Amino acid sequence: MIQKFIQDVESYLSGRLGWRQVKIHDARQLAGGISRATWKVSLEMLSDGGRKVERDLIVRVDPEASLLSSGRKIECAMCRAFAEVPGVPVPEVICNEDDPSFLGAPFMVTAALPGVADIPAILFPPFSAVGSGIGRALFEILGRVSLVDPREKNLESVVPTTSCATAWSDELKRWETTLQRYSLGPSPITQAAIRYLKRNPPPPARRVSVVHGDYRLGNCLYLPDGSIAGVLDWEMAHLGDPLEDLAWALMRDWRPSAALDKVAGHLEYGEAVGAWEAASGLRADPAALKWWALFSHVKSIGIFTTGGYNFLSADSTDLTYAVISWAALHAQESYMIELMEELR
Amino acid sequence: MRPLVEKVLERALLGLEEKFASMPPGPQMGEVWQMKMLIGLLRRDWDDAASLRAEEIDRLSALLKRGAQLAPDELRGPLMVAVARAEAGRRNLRISALEATLDELRQAVIKLHVWLEEEGEADAQVLRRDLWAFLTEANRRRVIDVRPW
Numbered sequence: 001m002i003q004k005f006i007q008d009v010e011s012y013l014s015g016r017l018g019w020r021q022v023k024i025h026d027a028r029q030l031a032g033g034i035s036r037a038t039w040k041v042s043l044e045m046l047s048d049g050g051r052k053v054e055r056d057l058i059v060r061v062d063p064e065a066s067l068l069s070s071g072r073k074i075e076c077a078m079c080r081a082f083a084e085v086p087g088v089p090v091p092e093v094i095c096n097e098d099d100p101s102f103l104g105a106p107f108m109v110t111a112a113l114p115g116v117a118d119i120p121a122i123l124f125p126p127f128s129a130v131g132s133g134i135g136r137a138l139f140e141i142l143g144r145v146s147l148v149d150p151r152e153k154n155l156e157s158v159v160p161t162t163s164c165a166t167a168w169s170d171e172l173k174r175w176e177t178t179l180q181r182y183s184l185g186p187s188p189i190t191q192a193a194i195r196y197l198k199r200n201p202p203p204p205a206r207r208v209s210v211v212h213g214d215y216r217l218g219n220c221l222y223l224p225d226g227s228i229a230g231v232l233d234w235e236m237a238h239l240g241d242p243l244e245d246l247a248w249a250l251m252r253d254w255r256p257s258a259a260l261d262k263v264a265g266h267l268e269y270g271e272a273v274g275a276w277e278a279a280s281g282l283r284a285d286p287a288a289l290k291w292w293a294l295f296s297h298v299k300s301i302g303i304f305t306t307g308g309y310n311f312l313s314a315d316s317t318d319l320t321y322a323v324i325s326w327a328a329l330h331a332q333e334s335y336m337i338e339l340m341e342e343l344r
Numbered sequence: 345m346r347p348l349v350e351k352v353l354e355r356a357l358l359g360l361e362e363k364f365a366s367m368p369p370g371p372q373m374g375e376v377w378q379m380k381m382l383i384g385l386l387r388r389d390w391d392d393a394a395s396l397r398a399e400e401i402d403r404l405s406a407l408l409k410r411g412a413q414l415a416p417d418e419l420r421g422p423l424m425v426a427v428a429r430a431e432a433g434r435r436n437l438r439i440s441a442l443e444a445t446l447d448e449l450r451q452a453v454i455k456l457h458v459w460l461e462e463e464g465e466a467d468a469q470v471l472r473r474d475l476w477a478f479l480t481e482a483n484r485r486r487v488i489d490v491r492p493w
Binding site for chain 1 (some may be wrong): 385483
């Protein structure tokens with residue numbers, strides 16, 4: 001199976017992209033990549049100058065079922081838009097292929113970046129020595145994402161537009177509709193959370209920015225010097241209130257078991273928010289942030305429900321979506337209960 | 345005397361935990377984590393799966409009956425229909441049947457909850473708090489820490 005995959009990728013890079021004398025010498029499927037099968041491919045090829053060069057690529061192939069429908073076009077557009085933005089490292093996009101005939105499913109290829117995305121790894125040497133720096137960098141980069149004007153990057157042609165006044169309701173409607181469409185059964189707690197969010201809207205967004213949509217500890221690549229080599233997985237990106245990303249990044253879900261009281265394994269909550277505020281130039285209104293925190297759990301339920309629904313409807317044998325949605329829904333609702341009790 | 349299902353699942357889980365702890369990072373680690381999670385859930389829920397659901401059906405039915413006494417006519421009907429169906433299906437202890445009954449009751453609970461949130465009467469607010477306490481307790485019984493890291 002791996003040999004066929006290697007041959008198909010070599011054929012694609014040579015035939016479709018015109019790369020010369022491509023020879024893949026290693027292909028490994030990576031852990032993670034819940035929404036798509038992710039492969040790291042190491043190859044040798046001839047450069048334009050006729051020299052042999054080594055390249056490492058990431059090939060992400062759409063799965064039969066997914067937690068979300070594929071957002072490859074969005075992901076590619078965002079990576080291209082942020083490629084020239086200082087302080088927001090993203091992978092170089094090499095191609096986005098809709099035609100399933102090459103690898104059996106649509107896929108995208110990016111340059112591989114160095115670093116690790118393994119969440120427990122950053123709690124141990126060599127990363128533990130620079131853990132606070134990693135945490136701050138994580139939130140500073142997110143702050144810088146919010147500074148990019150989506151119109152300047154022509155992103156309004158890629159994702160739906162919104163406004164400061166409607167950013168919250170547009171997103172809430174999106175996930176409410178998702179939950180109706182992919183229902184796994186009635187859920188009184190989630191429905192109560194949605195009604196609470198509607199009755200108690202947040203203040204208007206301070207600006208409409210790019211929202212990564214899944215910005216968290218496990219979606220960045222870390223280097224031992226404490227810097228971040230890349231922000232990955234932009235497929236859920238959209239335009240909205242930058243507090244949406246901040247609340248998502250602060251969620252307890254992403255905290256390692258060994259450091260549940262710390263954001264990103266090393267930071268106090270206030271330190272993380274402060275780093276984001278300094279980089280974004282915005283103040284994170286605590287009440288608004290709590291609204292987006294509760295929203296984040298509704299969104300999580302939407303993601304896990306979609307995965308569970310797709311697992312059932314696609315006759316999938318990949319248990320990832322079933323197990324995650326089965327187990328995670330109650331955890332998300334327990335967080336909703338706590339937040340709604342705090343907010344009352 | 346035969347091996348109890350919980351014991352078998354417990355040993356299976358132990359074996360998977362040992363395997364998981366010694367595995368190098370990679371896709372197979374994810375697959376073992378999934379099986380560990382799956383068996384962990386089955387072990388936890390195996391013994392009281394039916395009794396827990398039957399008890400929840402009784403408690404939800406009681407809450408809906410209280411709601412029906414307070415609710416306006418247009419809401420009372422759907423609440424009592426859900427309760428009557430739950431009572432009619434009491435003898436079927438298959439998990440799938442109990443889950444279907446619970447889903448029907450949950451749907452009625454959502455309708456009642458919407459009305460209670462808008463209703464200012466003291467009785468309604470007491471029932472709203474009792475309903476929320478039940479939902480919280482039911483959630484706590486099912487919740488499991490799913491973080492693989």
